Amino acid sequence: MTLTPVSPTMKSRPVYTTLIPRPASLHLIVADGEGADAVTDMLAKSPDAGNLLADAHIMYCPGPDGIDLSARLEALGAPQFFRAPTIPALLPRLARVLSDARMGIQFYLAGTEGLIGQAERAIMQTGFPFAAIQKEHRGSTVRRVQCVHCKGITENVVTDPFKCSHCGLHLFVRDHYSRRMAAFQGVCIDAEDPGQVPQAVVRFK
Amino acid sequence: MSGGAKLQVRVAEVVKVNDLITRFRFVTRDGSPLPAFSGGAHTVVEMDDHGTRRLNPYSLMSDPENSTGYDISVRRDDAGRGGSLFMHTHVKPGMEMTLSYPVNLFALDSRAKKHLMIAGGIGITPFLAQIAQLTHFGGRFELHYAARNRALGAYMDSLTAAHPDRVHCYFDDEKQTIDLSRIMSMQPIGTHLYVCGPKGMINWVLTTAEGMGWPEPALHYEEFLAPGTGLPFKVELAASKKTVTVGTTQSLLEAMEAAGVDAPYLCRGGACGQCETTVVKCDGTILHRDHWLTPAEHATNTKIMPCVSRFEGTALTIDR
Amino acid sequence: MSLDFKPGAFNDFFRDETFRDDFTYRNSPQNILRFPFPFDRDDYMYSVNMEPHVPGRKGTAFEHIFDVDEHYVSEMIDRAKVLADDPLRCQSLPHMALAGWDLLELLMESKARDYPQWFSVTKDGNRWHWINRPLGIDHRFTFLDESTLPYGPFEYITRQTQGDFSLQDERDNDLWMDAGMVTSQADWSLDFDVGMSFMEWHAPVPLAHEKGVFDRALKFLLKLQHGAPVRRFNWTMTVNPLLDTAPETYPIWGPSKTTLTPENLGAKQHLRVELQSLYRLPRSNAIAFDIRCYLSRFDDLVTVPKWGRRLHRVLRDLPEELATYKGFIRNRDAMVQWLSKHDDGSPTSPGWWPED
Numbered sequence: 021m022t023l024t025p026v027s028p029t030m031k032s033r034p035v036y037t038t039l040i041p042r043p044a045s046l047h048l049i050v051a052d053g054e055g056a057d058a059v060t061d062m063l064a065k066s067p068d069a070g071n072l073l074a075d076a077h078i079m080y081c082p083g084p085d086g087i088d089l090s091a092r093l094e095a096l097g098a099p100q101f102f103r104a105p106t107i108p109a110l111l112p113r114l115a116r117v118l119s120d121a122r123m124g125i126q127f128y129l130a131g132t133e134g135l136i137g138q139a140e141r142a143i144m145q146t147g148f149p150f151a152a153i154q155k156e157h158r159g160s161t162v163r164r165v166q167c168v169h170c171k172g173i174t175e176n177v178v179t180d181p182f183k184c185s186h187c188g189l190h191l192f193v194r195d196h197y198s199r200r201m202a203a204f205q206g207v208c209i210d211a212e213d214p215g216q217v218p219q220a221v222v223r224f225k
Numbered sequence: 226m227s228g229g230a231k232l233q234v235r236v237a238e239v240v241k242v243n244d245l246i247t248r249f250r251f252v253t254r255d256g257s258p259l260p261a262f263s264g265g266a267h268t269v270v271e272m273d274d275h276g277t278r279r280l281n282p283y284s285l286m287s288d289p290e291n292s293t294g295y296d297i298s299v300r301r302d303d304a305g306r307g308g309s310l311f312m313h314t315h316v317k318p319g320m321e322m323t324l325s326y327p328v329n330l331f332a333l334d335s336r337a338k339k340h341l342m343i344a345g346g347i348g349i350t351p352f353l354a355q356i357a358q359l360t361h362f363g364g365r366f367e368l369h370y371a372a373r374n375r376a377l378g379a380y381m382d383s384l385t386a387a388h389p390d391r392v393h394c395y396f397d398d399e400k401q402t403i404d405l406s407r408i409m410s411m412q413p414i415g416t417h418l419y420v421c422g423p424k425g426m427i428n429w430v431l432t433t434a435e436g437m438g439w440p441e442p443a444l445h446y447e448e449f450l451a452p453g454t455g456l457p458f459k460v461e462l463a464a465s466k467k468t469v470t471v472g473t474t475q476s477l478l479e480a481m482e483a484a485g486v487d488a489p490y491l492c493r494g495g496a497c498g499q500c501e502t503t504v505v506k507c508d509g510t511i512l513h514r515d516h517w518l519t520p521a522e523h524a525t526n527t528k529i530m531p532c533v534s535r536f537e538g539t540a541l542t543i544d545r
Numbered sequence: 546m547s548l549d550f551k552p553g554a555f556n557d558f559f560r561d562e563t564f565r566d567d568f569t570y571r572n573s574p575q576n577i578l579r580f581p582f583p584f585d586r587d588d589y590m591y592s593v594n595m596e597p598h599v600p601g602r603k604g605t606a607f608e609h610i611f612d613v614d615e616h617y618v619s620e621m622i623d624r625a626k627v628l629a630d631d632p633l634r635c636q637s638l639p640h641m642a643l644a645g646w647d648l649l650e651l652l653m654e655s656k657a658r659d660y661p662q663w664f665s666v667t668k669d670g671n672r673w674h675w676i677n678r679p680l681g682i683d684h685r686f687t688f689l690d691e692s693t694l695p696y697g698p699f700e701y702i703t704r705q706t707q708g709d710f711s712l713q714d715e716r717d718n719d720l721w722m723d724a725g726m727v728t729s730q731a732d733w734s735l736d737f738d739v740g741m742s743f744m745e746w747h748a749p750v751p752l753a754h755e756k757g758v759f760d761r762a763l764k765f766l767l768k769l770q771h772g773a774p775v776r777r778f779n780w781t782m783t784v785n786p787l788l789d790t791a792p793e794t795y796p797i798w799g800p801s802k803t804t805l806t807p808e809n810l811g812a813k814q815h816l817r818v819e820l821q822s823l824y825r826l827p828r829s830n831a832i833a834f835d836i837r838c839y840l841s842r843f844d845d846l847v848t849v850p851k852w853g854r855r856l857h858r859v860l861r862d863l864p865e866e867l868a869t870y871k872g873f874i875r876n877r878d879a880m881v882q883w884l885s886k887h888d889d890g891s892p893t894s895p896g897w898w899p900e901d
Contacts, residue, residue, distance in 0.1 A: 032741060032748035045410065099429040101294025121366035124437045147338040151717070152440030168734050168792045171633070189796065198747050200740040207792055211799030212875070230772030260771060261647075263830040290829060326772040329830045334716055335640040358828075362643060362689075442717045491768055497769050 022183035034136070035099060036157040041066040044126030047076040049098075050114060050139045052107065053083020054159030055131025056093050062128070063096070073098050077117065081110050083132060083224075084176050085160050107135055114139060118146050130156040134164045134175065137202030161224040164203040165193055173203050179220035181209045190217045232259065232268075232324045237294055239318055246347065246379045247313050248286075248298045249322060258292035262327035264355030265419075268295065269325040269493055274311045277475070278482060281308040282449075282493050284350040284421075285327055288357040297323070298379060300347040305451055306474035330496050331421065331447040338415030339365040343403065343430050345422020346372055349380060349449060352421065356388070367369070367391050369408065371426070374398040405433050421447045440514070450495045450514065451474035455535045461542040462486060463505050477531035479544060488531065488545055495533035502529050502543045509538010548695045548704055550625070551681025552618045555663070559618040559679055559693040565626075570786035570840070576615055577845045581606045589867075595765060596778035598822045602898075603858040606820065609659040610774070611652060611706065612837065618679050620707050620729075621787065627728040627789050628704075633736040634791070637699045637712070637724035643726065644712045645699030646689055647826035648833050652702045657887075677705055699724055708820075708837035711735075712741070713766075715830055720766060722746045724733050729788040729838045732795070732872060739850040750870065769825045769832060776822040779836075782873040782880070783817045786840045805876050810883045811844035814876070816856065843883065849899040853887030860884065 039062040041047075051059055059078070059213070063069040076098040082105070090103040102111035115165030127143055129136045136155045144150045149190035162176040172186025180193040184206065210216050238250035262285060264405040272279040275541035287296035297313045316322070331351055333340055339357065342352045349370055359366050368388075374396050379407060384392045395401040409418070418439065427446050434444050459470050460477060462484075471480040478500060481488045490500035495515030504511070507526045515530035522528045529536075529543060553723070561568040601607030606614070606803070627634055637645055653675055656664040666678045671688040682705070686693040694701045703710050703726035711727070713720035720743045727735035738746050743763045750759075769775065783790055784801045805813060817840050824833045847853035860868075861881045868874045 030748045033744035042438055043436055118414065122410065123414055123416050123439055123443070125414060126408055126438050147336050147417075149440050149442035149717070151442055166737065168737060169794075169796065172738065194749070196737070197745075198737050198741065200466040201737065203736070205737055208796045208799070211796045212802055214796075214800065230770065261827040262771075263828055270687075277691070327827070328770060332715065332830045335714055335829065336716075491770070497768065498764070544574055 029087075033195060034133070034155060034197065034199045036136075036200070038062075039128050039130060039154050039156045041068065041072050042126050042154075045075065045122065045124040047072055047126050047128065048117065048121075049076055049078045049128045049130075050110070050135070051079075051093070051129070052131035052135040052152045052159075054083065054086040054087035054089070054199070055083075055129075055135065055156065056080060056154040058130035058158050059128065060096075062090060076100075079104065079113060081106055081112055081135070083159050084134070084162050085193050087159065095166065107138060110135075111138060111142060114142050118142060123147065127153045128156075129153060131158055132160050132162065133157060134162070134202070137164065137197075137199070140199065141202045144199065147192070163193065163224050164201075164202040165191065165206040166201050167191055167206050169208060173201065174206070177206075178222055178224050180223040181217060181220055193223065205206070231324045232326060234322055234324050235293075236316055236318050236320045236322060239316060241381045242298060243377050245377060246298050246300050248296055249312065249316060250287075250294050250296050251322065254321060259295055260326060261292060262289045262354075263329045263332050264289055264358035265331035265333060265351045266296070266327035266329035266354070267331075267351075267492070268327055270297070270312075270314075271323040272308065272311050274307060274315070275543045277307075278479070279306075279308045279311065280326075280479075280490075280493055281312075284331075284351040284354070284447075284449075286353040288361075289354055290357070290361055295327075298347065298350050306454055308334070308451075328491060328497075330492055331445060332421070333364070333419070334417045334443075334445070336415075337364075337417035337443075338413060339367070341408070341412055341416050341418045342366060342368040343405075343418070343420040343422070343426070344368065344370040345377075345420075345426040346377070347431065347449070348420075348422035348426075348447075350421075352419070353380060353384075355419075356384070360387075367393075367408075369393045369395065369403045371395040371397065371401075371422070393476060405430065406437065409434065409437055409439065410417070417445065419445045419447075421449075424448060426524070446517070447496075450516070450533050451491045452479075452493075452514075452533045455512065456537060458536045458538075458541070460536065461506075461540070462545045463542050464545050471535070477529070477535070481531065486545060490532055493532045495530050498530075500530055500532045502531055502545050503527065504529055504541070505544055506538040506540060506542040507536075507538070509536060511536050546684060546686075546693075548682070548701065550618075550621065552622075552679060553681065555679055558615060560615050562616070562619045564619070564786055564788045568785050568787070570619070572841055572845055573615060577841065577848060578899055579604070579606050579763070580841045580846070581778065581820050581839055582846075582849075582852050582855075582899070583780045583867075584855050584859050585895055585897045587855055587893060588862050589859045590864075594777045595762075595775045595823075596777070598774040598824075606839065609655070610822070611659070611708075612820075613656065613660055613663065613707065613837070617707055621680060621705060623722050623788055624704060631791075631793060633793075634728050635700050635703070635726045636735060636739050637697055638740060640698070641712055641714065641724040641829070641831070642697065644690065644714065644826055644829035644831035644833075645702075647829050647831065648710070648712065649698040649702040650688070651824060651826065651833065653708050656706075680705060694887065699822045700726065702832045708835045710836070711834045712826075712829075713834060715767065715832065715834040718744055718767065722833060725862050727791070730791060730836065732790050732792055734792045736793075755875065766823060766832060769823060771825040771827050774822055774824045776820060779819040779821060781817050781819075781871040782876070783815045783840065784813055784876070786815055786842070788838060788840075791865050802873070802875055805879055807879065807883060808877075810879060811843055811847075814880060814883075815840045816843070816846060824830045824864055843880075847884070847887045850887070851893050851899060853884065854893050855888070856889065857881065857884035857888040858893075 077100040167184040170187035175183040192209040194205045240248045267282045283297040286450040420521045469480040498517045512535040514533040620862035653666040657666045714723045725735040820837045
């Protein structure tokens, strides 16, 4: 399984790359679903994997499609490994680790855009430059979408258009992305012709 | 208009700080307030050195909120092109001069949780303004300042008196070195690092930081690149249809200006990109001395930064 | 201390009109000629097209750095209504407070200098006294101390200035849109976009990226100097003189696009021009971006024959992607049809001034 292809349609999309080991005093690895494979792939290519793992803290949760590779990551033997049941349950642990982190820390985020975006947002709040956070997109492409009208975020959006889970408007999914929201933008599709909603197409899996 | 808006000033004060460094204070000729600026900014001072027009950038060291005057400190460089010598020997109180509006290529990152500052010698000047700014508006900082010896440690006394726990001074002659790795390992996440001083110090700090995994966007440096001296060379200006000969202590930009060509510039120190010029023909080697062009652009000699770079060879034609 | 307006002064100049509901907005005959018609030739494509923003022709919208016109009071009342309904239209990320003070200083000093009959600012060190006669404001406050103003400095001064504003923080050789007052924008969401870099914020604009327009614009803006502001134009179309065309409220104003008929087009269809100006700010080193919006209905535009002919040609030949992105593709053909009656095909002089 390789890097999920992301079409470069929009300059506000995050830049995803293949994870590579970098020098650091602490390697903080956060992943969900098939992101675990990105982590093991990186370690397999690293000449110094043992030392990297000795200074690593791994946080993982299953993907939105249920894929759970936590056993594989736990077996790596890092000094700290944490399995959360969901992303919201993982984030408080991440916030605590970030609160007294030192410079010289390296971040590796892998898996769905939702996990990557929310972890990236938490890291950015410390003042750490987001461009230096490594991000590899693997597995599910379902999206977090913010309704520009009611500001509510709908999780795991699969179709385009879709119904906002907060206010009920039918929204089309733009590729315009906000790091601050960790979400794509959804805009009312039938504003000019109320009631005329095109057939929903499965766009994200 | 090259160089942008100008300030008409008068020299209010000239103070010898130590054997190498002299401080100059400028006030407006008409008594109006000077614009506020952001710490790390520099001004370009225009000089008429016996017929040679020089424009040298100097960091503003004064308090950015003090609109009554701007202070700069100039280190005398006897082997240089003469700009600092001119300042030291010919600039006197009462003299009328022209400054550019402040320009900042070395600003503090406003989102940083802490600012770690490393200064060497005259490199202390931008940090003085930045520390004043942080003192006004809040912000954590830590300064490590190295000088050759105590006599040459300009402003160390006032800095350590005002900020005893945050300023650390080191003297080369006493074999004191900054324990950079240890200091950097202790910094909280969100710290940005700023270094200003001699080229060797900058390289050492940046290499250490990269080796410790500090992210590149959190590293900032300013090197005071003087245009440098070298063998004279001839350049054809394709757009102006002129040929200039660049003298040993003159930069290509200065040679163009002396020939009446209004070439764009801003920092005059090879860092900002404003003077970037396309090379039409190059039979020889461009001696790139800037921090602006990419390695590829340096290698292919398709562009030149006339404010600092030179040429050796048979023929150079640029689009100016 | 609050920012309740007590307008009433100068009623013979400032209009009392609405930009919503009954849409009583009108341009006086003198103001029609002040309209900053954006087309200097018979076709249109994006360009960087920046020029120095220096005081220009007397009697035009370019005469002063920050233009105050007959719509000032009503626009500020409309802004206050938008913000009461949706406070998220004005946001300033925490590190932008100093840039907010820089902007407050710039706007107060400019307005007091250029319109002394309406505005004044007097200073005693950091104790300032600001008077805004058209809005009935008389405040004493301490510069750099937020607790002496009813709002943060950015919101305080932009509630008294025509035009949307954004503040860009310069970091990492890029510009970040980290504060904004956006109540008269052409369909972008401040709440979504605040915090984005220059390229990210402009990501949805079609065609311009391929042409390198934004790469050149960013390079140019990074060298913008204090004391040397610049300006450029942008334009779009709006049905009804509606200032607040935000994506947030799109379900409310979107349907109006379908209400145009050949009979009402001249009165309802408005050319919306943005006079954009950019300023380097001193203490924060940030860049202030002013997006000043001017509206004129087609009926008024064609009273200037040159503008009628030119607008017809520009709209007729505009690439479809542009008309789609600018949101008027639905009505483009109707507009071109309507305008064709005002285009006799005569040659039209270059430049945008009304006189030929």
